[in-house]
Amino acid sequence: MARIVQKYGGTSVGSIERIKEVAGRIAARRSEGNELLVAVSAMAGETDRLISLAEEVSPLYPDREYDMLLASGEQVSIALLSMALNAMGVPARSFLSFQLPIVTDERHSLALIREVGTERILRSLERGEVAVVAGFQGVTPVGEITTLGRGGSDTTAVALAAALKADFCEIYTDVSGVYTCDPQVYAAARKLARVSYEEMMEMAGLGARVLHPRCVELARKYGVNILVRSSFNNEGGTWVSEEDEGMEGALISGVTYTKGEAKVSIMGVPDRPGIAARIFNALSDKGINVDMIIQNVSRDNMTDVTFTVPQADLNRVVLLMERVAQEIGAEGVLSNSDIAKVSAVGAGMKSHPGVAARMFSALAGEGINIMMISTSEIKVSCVIDSRYTELAVRVLHDAFGLERGSS
């Protein structure tokens, strides 16, 4: 017998028919003799419907009331899923955050989980019930409702698995697992049987829309093994866990891409101490998330500073940087939103040099110009012209032999 946490996302519970299917999946797992805890998102479309109601009232709503509003979405889905389970003869009980409690800090709409009360769930499991928990939400120590922001329901599931010492955590979504690259871009994409927490975090941060990095980080912290799989089929999924020996064989686990960023360059920046701080403080003051930063060695006491930001922020950033450029005596600001970031991720590159070189060669072989480069222990990212994105993914997938499952 295992204790299993399952998480079902919005598309997995997007209709009554889907909810009944999910109930069937839970019932099957339970009939194998397992204890089941389930974290559930709001039905697909419901959160968007609530947000649009709020925006119709006023775009300037208080965060507290926004959380109060949104939290109703999971309340509906947990009640319906519990009903569906009971209708199948599987005893089930739904729980809201305040009932456990799932205690968070006070940051409305971006709250962090501090503690998970386990007593009520343990009693529920002892009674043989499936415990169905509202994902994405929490409650502050004084009883204010909070929501966890992006990746919230995944995070709820992992936090439950950690607090209740579950054997593992199954995250059900609309894809069958983690792939070597986006299967819609390259049919040769292969589903990975395992990835390490570190690889998963890099891949998630780099555009693989499977797990939010935050939930992977929590899983790593508490050693929660995650199985990512689809609620729309019965395929095996991908395990996300500690790096192990079997993983070291592969140099690269996957190739990812993201198109949502734009590039901004401040040209002819006087190379004096404090200038970079001036630029990036201006951005962080406005809450703008900067991804890659490049500053070349200076020439004639002048340098160019380039960075990437979300495309949605580009107009604001350009206005802001034009002001900063003037203040610091820079020559001007250039921007480009027709870019994409292509990355190769793999724990294997820690012990195998030469990944970056092989990547640059492969791109050059197709005549793809590299605009920016950034590296970490387990990934190399290149910014390229966005029109070459899909080509670059395919070329790198081939160059690292991902189709064959070796490198």
Add this chain to the structure above:
Amino acid sequence: MARIVQKYGGTSVGSIERIKEVAGRIAARRSEGNELLVAVSAMAGETDRLISLAEEVSPLYPDREYDMLLASGEQVSIALLSMALNAMGVPARSFLSFQLPIVTDERHSLALIREVGTERILRSLERGEVAVVAGFQGVTPVGEITTLGRGGSDTTAVALAAALKADFCEIYTDVSGVYTCDPQVYAAARKLARVSYEEMMEMAGLGARVLHPRCVELARKYGVNILVRSSFNNEGGTWVSEEDEGMEGALISGVTYTKGEAKVSIMGVPDRPGIAARIFNALSDKGINVDMIIQNVSRDNMTDVTFTVPQADLNRVVLLMERVAQEIGAEGVLSNSDIAKVSAVGAGMKSHPGVAARMFSALAGEGINIMMISTSEIKVSCVIDSRYTELAVRVLHDAFGLERGSS
């Protein structure tokens, strides 16, 4: 400065536009220097939408999960109304039952309020905020979510008014107050300026769809003055309060009717002790709500027993009574669902005899046959053929001089 509780029903907050209008009303009341607490129902249609989702899952849902599901409806409306108030510059804060708490017993979907915590609301009012409270729902001492059943949001409002010693409680609905009869049946209907709790309870129980008797009972118990008015216009409404001298002038306050009942007669019942108990225990065992009961004096040791039940239960009741009739040796069962109950209600009849006689004469004058009669301290009800309902209402309205506002 007064402390005022307002309650807005589902149609009053049925759209974002309506919610903004309601926010305007609240802001206006507050700008007069009053402290405002608001109890809100789910947006019109939302509760029905949730119930139909539940029934699509399974008609045999656990009551606990039903309450979990339904309670999400008011959570949405309180958040949106608080947003609308804040957008107008009126500080407002929404509260769910568990946050106050509004403590109820354990009877899911029919819970009774036991206690209302006032501390958080008082702090909110001290900060100058409008406290916006989810109607219709509560929480048990161990933190289970309950709903209050019919008239629930009105009851929440009155319970808040009682606990917080509000000066009065405004119940906003889609009618402008309590009328001497249904204005759709007789255009001569006049809006009452005041009715007593007792009259309101009788009128509500007899078909006037304004306030649920349960909420009026609670108001009487705690001496909460209620003002019933429309959220769609600025008319003055009707006060519901203790009977006072001004009220005694009127013999009759209103004429009501209901068409939802059916009449069942058991003919030729042997007149022995215990027979009536046998009949009505059989009905109460099935949870069937019996309204009027008539048993005439017996003749030849036989009597006829007649009672009314909701039309929806008629088929079940007839089957049940045929079995009972056989067991007790009665002659047979007759039933009729083409009936209506017409009632005259007025605290004045306590001190003025002759109301019943005047009512029977008025009906006889139009050739309307009276099938059953039942009386209480402050009402007389007659069951008649349903085709004469509207005629009877108009005749009685005239007979008691309700149009002129005197008797």
